[in-house]
Amino acid sequence: MRKMLVICMLIFLTVAVSYNFEWIIGGYPQTKSDIQSNVREYLLSEKNYNIADIASIDVTYSRKFGDYSAQVIFSDERETKYYYRIDEKVKQSGYSGKTDKHRES
Numbered sequence: 632m633r634k635m636l637v638i639c640m641l642i643f644l645t646v647a648v649s650y651n652f653e654w655i656i657g658g659y660p661q662t663k664s665d666i667q668s669n670v671r672e673y674l675l676s677e678k679n680y681n682i683a684d685i686a687s688i689d690v691t692y693s694r695k696f697g698d699y700s701a702q703v704i705f706s707d708e709r710e711t712k713y714y715y716r717i718d719e720k721v722k723q724s725g726y727s728g729k730t731d732k733h734r735e736s
Contacts, residue, residue, distance in 0.1 A: 658692025658699060666690045666717060670701040673721035678735075680705075700724065708732050 667690050674680045686704040693700065701715040711728025715721055723735040 657694070658690075662699060663690040663692070666699050666701055669717055670703065670715050670721055673715075674703070677721075705733050 667688050670688055670690075671685065674685060675682065684706055686706045686709055687702075689702045690699055691702065692698070698716070703713045703715060704711070705713070708728070708730055711726055711730050711732070713726045713733055714724045716724045726734055
């Protein structure tokens with residue numbers, strides 16, 4: 632009886648961990664890399680920025696909402712962060728800072 636209880640607990644824990652693995656590790660590294668590449672490609676090809684215009688692109692996973700977003704800092708506006716999401720396509724979802732030189736309408 633005790634052995635059966637231990638086996639059931641192990642199965643339950645295995646399912647719980649595997650179902651919530653993305654949440655536990657803070658997002659999949661490959662997904663973060665893919666999103667970073669997609670946002671970079673969007674900025675370079677669709678918005679006509681040069682690679683030197685982009686200071687950084689950091690992708691984070693929101694445990695609260697279960698989604699990914701990219702934070703972009705441009706070289707000429709380092710005090711402002713622009714946020715991008717990918718639903719069907721890449722789109723700017725907001726910014727934080729005092730200036731909005733690269734804000735999309």
